Amino acid sequence: MALITAEMEDMIASTALCYVATVNADGTPNLSPKASLAKIDGNTLGFCNVASPQTIANLRANPSLEVNIVDIFTRRGFRFKGTATLLEEGDEFDLVANRFLDRAGPDYIILQVVRIAVDRALPVNSPLYSVYPDSDIDEVRRTYMDVYMKSAG
Numbered sequence: 001m002a003l004i005t006a007e008m009e010d011m012i013a014s015t016a017l018c019y020v021a022t023v024n025a026d027g028t029p030n031l032s033p034k035a036s037l038a039k040i041d042g043n044t045l046g047f048c049n050v051a052s053p054q055t056i057a058n059l060r061a062n063p064s065l066e067v068n069i070v071d072i073f074t075r076r077g078f079r080f081k082g083t084a085t086l087l088e089e090g091d092e093f094d095l096v097a098n099r100f101l102d103r104a105g106p107d108y109i110i111l112q113v114v115r116i117a118v119d120r121a122l123p124v125n126s127p128l129y130s131v132y133p134d135s136d137i138d139e140v141r142r143t144y145m146d147v148y149m150k151s152a153g
Contacts, residue, residue: 001042002041002042002043003042003043003118003119003120003121004039004041004042004043004044004045004080004118004121005121008039008078008121009039011069011071011077011078012037012038012039012045012069013039014071015037015069015070015071016035017033017034017035018033018034018035018037018047018067018068018069019031019032019033019034019067019068019069020032020033020034020047020055020065020066020067020114021065021066021067021068022054022055022058022059022062022064022065023058023062023064024054024058025057025058025061030054030055030058032052032054032055034047034048034052034067035100035103035104036048036050036096036099036100036104037067037069038095038096038099038100040092040095040096040115043117043118044092044115044116044117044118045067045080045082045115045116045118046087046092046095046096046113046114046115046116047067047096047113047114047116048096048097048100048108048110048112048113048114049086049110049111049112049113049114050108050109050110050111055114056086056111056112056114059084059086059114060086063083063084063085064081064082064083064084065081065082065083065084065114065116066079066080066081066082067079067080067082067116068080068124070124071141072144072148073140073141073144073145073148074137074140074141074144075125075126075128075129075140075144076123076124076125076126076129076137077123077124077125078121078122078123078124079120079121079122079123079124080116080118080120080121081118081119081120081121081122082116082117082118082119082120083116083117083119084114084115084116084117085114085115085117086112086113086114086115087112087113087114087115088111088112088113092113092115093112093113096113096115097110097113128140
């Protein structure tokens with residue numbers, strides 16, 4: 001059974017930025033932004049290593065990681081826990097790399113693709129949805145877009 005749902009796939013495809021958490025050698029967390037997350041199949045994600053030496057060093061020592069994506073306007077997202085494998089070629093490498101290069105442009109050098117065998121996929125929701133369980137997601141989006149536009153302007 002696929003862990004990555006259609007809703008998750010839609011958010012992955014539309015999210016410009018996600019965060020990958022790994023563990024440093026001293027046990028402290030390493031959090032690294034990524035702009036290349038892609039679905040490979042129903043239980044597999046991937047992202048490109050363009051400039052992530054610490055993330056890659058951490059994954060070589062401990063392949064456990066977590067990826068978080070959040071839509072800041074709806075205050076909803078997902079977290080994916082899994083195990084990483086580093087790819088330097090092959091069909092999955094090409095799939096993830098080409099999706100990133102199609103969006104970002106051809107000037108990036110992709111050192112590896114980090115393949116993530118997802119073993120847990122969980123929702124991330126703002127407490128807003130607990131306090132107001134009947135919240136309309138479109139109304140939440142409009143409200144937080146207005147807040148964002150006021151703070152940006």
